[in-house]
Amino acid sequence: MSYNEFIPPHPPETDSVNRSKIEFPEAYFISDGWLQDGPIENHFAGSGSGSLLIHEPNDNRESESTGIGGRYAFKTKSEVEVLDDGYRWRKYGKKMVKNSPNPRNYYRCWKEGCSVKKRVERDREDPSYVITTYEGIHNHQRAS
DNA sequence: CGTCTTTGACCAGCGC
């Protein structure tokens, strides 16, 4: 298993019946510095060291079509905060946030027309943890 | 030499 196999989470298939259900058909997350394979919901259901912090699906139809949608935050244990997850990320900002001695980094998907953003920040309590927030949906396949 | 990060400045929203 390598970092190249990591597929960032993306919003679940919209289910008109039960929107609150969280499904990540082929998403993975990082735990203890290693990639875990399998659906994210399985890991979060268990007692893994990673955890889903927030999940904010966007019910706006317009945003569904444009690919700008849900927001997902993950708290994972990892040495590195920037890794090759199959997408190319361009760092565009760094900021010191209040209430934390650690900087927060801002990344945007390299692909033009794809407005997916991610935000990486170390846990204030335990610096060995990294909090990653994904925002939006990739409107393209993973590009090497 | 091209690509990507760095970093301070800039901007917009919000509370006072």
Add this chain to the structure above:
DNA sequence: GCGCTGGTCAAAGACG
């Protein structure tokens, strides 16, 4: 209205 705070821009430089 003003200043703080979080988010973004863009020029310059690091790095292979």
